[in-house]
Amino acid sequence: MIKNIYVFGATSKIAEETLKNYAKDNANFYLVGRDIHKLEIVRKDLLARGAGKAEVEACDALDWEKHSITINNADKTIGQLDLIYIAHGTLPENEGIRNNQMKVIEEFNINCTSVISLCTVASEYFESKGKGTIAVISSVAGERGRQSNFIYGSAKGGVSKYLEGLRNRLFEKGIKVITIKPGMVDTPMTKDFKKGLLFASPASVGKQIYKGINVGRDVLFVPGYWKLIMGIIKSIPESIFKKLKL
Amino acid sequence: MEFENYLSFNKYPKILPKEVLIPSWLTELDRIDLRNSILCYGKGKSYGDVCLNEDGTLIDTSNLNHIIDFNNKTGIIKCESGITLKEILEFVVPKGWFLPVTPGTKFITLGGAVANDVHGKNHHSAGTFGSHITEIELLRSDKVTYKCTKDVHSELFAATIGGLGLTGFIKTVEFQLISIETPFMYVENIKFENLDAFFDLNEESEKLFPYTVSWVDCTTKGKKMGKGIYMRGRHATKSEVNKSFEMKDGALPFPIEASFINNLTVKAFNKLFYSKQFSKLSTQIVPFEPYFYPLDMIDGWEKAYGKNGFLQHQFVLPYDNCKKSLHQIFHEIVNSGMSSFLTVLKSFGEVDSPGMLSFPKKGITLAIDYRMEGEKTLKLLDKIDDIVAVNNGSLYPGKDARMSREHFHKFYPNFQEFLKYKDPNFSSSFYRRIK
Ligand SMILES: Cc1cc2nc3c(=O)[nH]c(=O)nc-3n(C[C@H](O)[C@H](O)[C@H](O)COP(=O)(O)OP(=O)(O)OC[C@H]3O[C@@H](n4cnc5c(N)ncnc54)[C@H](O)[C@@H]3O)c2cc1C
Ligand SMILES: NC(=O)c1ccc[n+]([C@@H]2O[C@H](COP(=O)([O-])OP(=O)(O)OC[C@H]3O[C@@H](n4cnc5c(N)ncnc54)[C@H](OP(=O)(O)O)[C@@H]3O)[C@@H](O)[C@H]2O)c1
Numbered sequence: 001m002i003k004n005i006y007v008f009g010a011t012s013k014i015a016e017e018t019l020k021n022y023a024k025d026n027a028n029f030y031l032v033g034r035d036i037h038k039l040e041i042v043r044k045d046l047l048a049r050g051a052g053k054a055e056v057e058a059c060d061a062l063d064w065e066k067h068s069i070t071i072n073n074a075d076k077t078i079g080q081l082d083l084i085y086i087a088h089g090t091l092p093e094n095e096g097i098r099n100n101q102m103k104v105i106e107e108f109n110i111n112c113t114s115v116i117s118l119c120t121v122a123s124e125y126f127e128s129k130g131k132g133t134i135a136v137i138s139s140v141a142g143e144r145g146r147q148s149n150f151i152y153g154s155a156k157g158g159v160s161k162y163l164e165g166l167r168n169r170l171f172e173k174g175i176k177v178i179t180i181k182p183g184m185v186d187t188p189m190t191k192d193f194k195k196g197l198l199f200a201s202p203a204s205v206g207k208q209i210y211k212g213i214n215v216g217r218d219v220l221f222v223p224g225y226w227k228l229i230m231g232i233i234k235s236i237p238e239s240i241f242k243k244l245k246l
Numbered sequence: 247m248e249f250e251n252y253l254s255f256n257k258y259p260k261i262l263p264k265e266v267l268i269p270s271w272l273t274e275l276d277r278i279d280l281r282n283s284i285l286c287y288g289k290g291k292s293y294g295d296v297c298l299n300e301d302g303t304l305i306d307t308s309n310l311n312h313i314i315d316f317n318n319k320t321g322i323i324k325c326e327s328g329i330t331l332k333e334i335l336e337f338v339v340p341k342g343w344f345l346p347v348t349p350g351t352k353f354i355t356l357g358g359a360v361a362n363d364v365h366g367k368n369h370h371s372a373g374t375f376g377s378h379i380t381e382i383e384l385l386r387s388d389k390v391t392y393k394c395t396k397d398v399h400s401e402l403f404a405a406t407i408g409g410l411g412l413t414g415f416i417k418t419v420e421f422q423l424i425s426i427e428t429p430f431m432y433v434e435n436i437k438f439e440n441l442d443a444f445f446d447l448n449e450e451s452e453k454l455f456p457y458t459v460s461w462v463d464c465t466t467k468g469k470k471m472g473k474g475i476y477m478r479g480r481h482a483t484k485s486e487v488n489k490s491f492e493m494k495d496g497a498l499p500f501p502i503e504a505s506f507i508n509n510l511t512v513k514a515f516n517k518l519f520y521s522k523q524f525s526k527l528s529t530q531i532v533p534f535e536p537y538f539y540p541l542d543m544i545d546g547w548e549k550a551y552g553k554n555g556f557l558q559h560q561f562v563l564p565y566d567n568c569k570k571s572l573h574q575i576f577h578e579i580v581n582s583g584m585s586s587f588l589t590v591l592k593s594f595g596e597v598d599s600p601g602m603l604s605f606p607k608k609g610i611t612l613a614i615d616y617r618m619e620g621e622k623t624l625k626l627l628d629k630i631d632d633i634v635a636v637n638n639g640s641l642y643p644g645k646d647a648r649m650s651r652e653h654f655h656k657f658y659p660n661f662q663e664f665l666k667y668k669d670p671n672f673s674s675s676f677y678r679r680i681k
Contacts, residue, residue, distance in 0.1 A: 011271075013309075037273045041312050048316040048323075049337065188270040188309065195251075 002082045002133065002214065006030045006074040008061070008118055009088025011038040013187035014137060016045075017206025018085070018213075023049035030074035030081075031056045033088070053078050061088050061114035062106075068121040080129060083213065084122040086115055086136045089156075091189045094149050104151055111155035116162050123166065126175045134170075135178040135213050136163055140221065142181070143230040146246040167218060179219045180209055183226040252304055255548060256293045258555035258618055258647055261300040261675055268306045272326055272417055278305070280387040283673035286411050288355030289330065292362065293558040294647035295675040296410050302673060305415065307357055313337065314418060322380065324420035327357030339534070343423040344481065346378035350590075352539050357416045362644035363408030363604040367457040367479075367538070370595030374606055376407035377597060379421045386414040387671035396600075405667035408601025410643055412677055414669040426481045431457075431537040433479040435528050441472030441572060448593055451478045460591045464579050464614060471576055474591065482531050551617050559627050560605075560613035560642040561634045562594055568610050571637045575630055579614065582626050589614045602664045605642045613645065624648055643676060654680040 005022060009015055010031035019029060023046045031046075031054060033039050039056035046054050055077050059066045075081055090110050097103040119134060126132030141149050142156030160179055167177035184190060184199045193199075205222050212220040221227040236244070249262045266287070269275055283302040290297050298304075307328030314324040321343050325334065331345060332352040338344065349364040358364075363376040372378075382394045384406055392414075394403035406413045434455075438444050444460060451458045455478035462474035541547060548556070563571055590613045594606045616623050631653050634641060640657040641649050655661060 013270075035273075038271050041272060041314075044314055045312040048313040188268075191268055191270075 002027060004028045004030075004074075004078050004081050005083045005085060006032070006071060006081050007085045007087060008032045008059075008070075009086065009137075010042055010056075011035060012087040012089070012137075013189075013202045014182065014185060014205055014209070015085065015087035016042055017202040018087075018209045019046055019206075020049055020203075021207055021210035023047075023051040026050050026052050028053040028078040029055070030070075030078050032059050032070050032074075034058060034060045061110050064114070064117055067114075067118050068124075071121055071125050075125070081125070081132060083133045083135060084118075084125070085213075086118050086122075086134075088114075089137065089139075089189070091152055094147075094151055098151060107151055108155050108158075111152060112158040115159050119162065119166060123170060123175070127170075127173055131174050133176040133178065133213065133216070134166070135180060135209075137180045137182065137209075138163065140181050140183050140226045140230050144233050144241075148246060176216050178213055178217060180212070180222065181220065181226065181230075182222045183229070249304075252287060252298075252306070253290060254294055254297055254647075255291045256551075256555045256558060256647070257548075257553075258557060259295055259298070259675070260555075261295070261298050263299050263304040264301045266304045266306055268309060270309045272310055272312075275385055275415065275417065276389070280385075280389075280415070280669075280671050282671045284387075284671055285674045286327075286357060286361070286415055288328065288358035288361075289353055291351055291354045291358065293645040294643075295679065296362065296643055296646075297358075298675040299673065300675045307355060310417075315420075321423035321425060322420060323423055324381070324418055325356055326418055327360070327416045328355050330355055331359065338423055339426075339429050342425055342427070344426045344534070346422060346424050347372055347375040348538055350539065351542050352535075353542060356419045357411075360407055360416055360419055361409055361411045362642075363599060363601045363606075364644070365594070365606045367459045367592065369597075369606055370452045370458065370593055371456040373595070373597030374408075374599045374601070374604055375421075376600040376604060379407065379419060379600075381418075381420040382406055382416055383418040384414045385417050386669050391417060402667050404600060404602050405664055406601075408599065408604035409664070409667075410603065410676065411674060412668045412672050414672060427484045428482050428487045429534050430482040430487050430531050431479045431534050432482040432486055433477060433530050433532055433537060435530075436476045436478070437473075438476055439473050440470055441569070441576065444472060444474065444476070444591065445569065447476050451476065452593060452595070454478070456480050458592065462589050462591045462612075464576065464589045465583070467580050471580060472572075472591075474589075479537060481534075487531060551615075554618045556618050557616045557623060557627065557647055558613060558645040559616060559630065560611060560645045561630070561639050562605065562607055562609045562611040562642075563634060563637055563639040564607065564609040567637050571633055571639075572610060572612070575612070575633055578626065578629055578633075584616055584619070584623065584626060602660045602667075603643070603658055605640060605644070607640065609639070613642075643680075646676070649680070651680050 005027055007015055011033040029046055029051055031039050031042055036058045043054045043056050057070050057073060059070050092107045122134050138160045139156040141153040142160045145153055163177055163179045170177055182205055185202055185205050186195055186199045187202050200223050208222045249266050252263060252266055267278060285299040285304055287297050287304040287306050310326040310328035311333060312326045316323045318341055331348060331354055335352060347366045349366055359375045363374045365374045382403060384392045384394055392399050392402055438447050457479045460474045460476045462472055466473060593610050594608055596608055599606050631649060635653055635656050
């Protein structure tokens, strides 16, 4: 039973929609993000929906030193953690930044390095407790590098690969590692996109993630049909793929 | 067309904004420049142009959907204005609460419910949505957020309820829920022969049932003109549903199973109240959703009208002279052969609407869909408006795309008073059409 939850990127729409489901179960939350005012809105919403406790702390993903501090603070404030849920991310305009070295490094730091940093301290925490679940939002974009989105995609790909290994390593210690791979979701991140048929609502994605975490799935494509779509995309031989406009 | 998703429900008129802003958080509103001309857009479930702002700015409120506070003891809830009635229901129904008033779709926002001061099947017993609001936080272009209640900034409160989005940005709304024992409805469907029979049945039903509405046939002439089906209902009690039924979080028993229906109680109730002169079609215990939101279950039905869209026209006629003028209007409609399948007849009750521009007032209201066939359709509606005007009736702006300026001013004598509270930078295509 997941009762005490630490969330990094708690103001993400997908994270919020996941947490609403846990609020119904009266879970306790430690909400971390970079904007304290937005966190406060999320906190009140979850409390109204049935959360036991909900506390907030401000931390930027690039504030490396603070990562472990927030996890320790969470443990002190809401009790031993059952779930560490990592949801933050940014979706850069690929063409606009691909030749901008500093921008590319920064995007990588937010979408990959900071996630791995948080997972490192999360593993350490759960190893010391002997149990727990780490759930991370990666993306279907990490399945294959495409010219339109390879900076974000490769950062997410790095996260997915890292989690694969971590899951393997922590398996015998009884710690679960869950890789969440959403397809396109209608959230502030995709605000400027034209919304086609493949867009899912954050509420349905959040619910599927909630269910997936609770049953302890290893890899979770949400919605599920993305597994098929990405399977096809991955099966295209590189010699052909490099010529495609994807 | 860049903003083609930002039309109203009936896709008429086809006019587009210059830009659309989509704030993700309430805290971002302080950074939005509320410059002329600006208008909030909820889910665009209005018919017509109250939610349109040609060549202006629309603010899409759909991300502002948080619950701010909820008291399970009193049933008072406060939410951000972009939350939908659907989201509110999903949250409150399992806790034994329900909306005090709901329109025929749950896909609208709280802000939209306030700005059109929406009414439901229980108008005769509960008034409009606005009657149940305890506080509105309104952001105006002067960058001040006004906390409005019946007592504080009371004029702004009254102007904002039914204010067609023209008084500013409704940030949050606090209102009173009603308590229910089950998520089911006890419903009786009764056939009536013609308009006169409707009036008799309605008089009886209003006393017995909090929710009443009828579907009428607008195509039959002669003695059976205005025949239809009367649907009256109330929230079902636990004993009617099943003794073992428990309200609990997250586990609504949908779809309903036959075993939930306790026929004995239904029959007993029927014996007591059923009047002989009407032929009963059925008595049912149904989940609240098909009862309140039958159209929500038919995805995209509105597209059946084709690319020109359609018009909905809803008027109210006060009781004096009402039978006669309704007959007159029915003649016009039936003879034109233009009405379509959705025709809803209902009575509005005594409860005064709290908004300066609220539409409902005591009398009979009729809502009809018309396929948009250009001049022909517009002429018929003008004719009906004339009859409505002569008989001191009124028209629903939330469902209007074409009423004349003159008629609007006749229907809404408070408009000049309202203008004192209108925000100078908020405007809509509707406003510019009728001002
Ligand atoms: C199938 C169907 C059935 C319906 N049945 C009924 C019914 O039974 N009774 C009834 O009364 N109506 C009914 N309606 C009409 C509908 O309930 C109203 O038009 C409602 O106002 C739509 O809400 P919305 O959120 O879609 O707002 P929109 O249509 O987007 O906007 C409506 C108005 O609200 C304003 N507004 C929206 N949000 C804000 C905000 N945050 N601050 C300030 N202004 C705001 C807009 O500017 C606009 O003037 C029905 C509509 C449909 C499609
Ligand atoms: N939407 C999609 O289509 C989609 C598809 C696949 C995967 N994903 C992934 O899903 C996750 C959630 O995204 P979302 O769709 O819910 O979008 P979102 O609502 O825009 O959430 C993004 C979140 O990341 C946070 N964030 C960004 N940079 C940060 C930083 N430097 N430090 C701390 N927090 C930071 C943002 O915080 P602020 O609120 O302070 O800006 C915001 O809470 C992301 O990992 C995203 O990559 C999304």
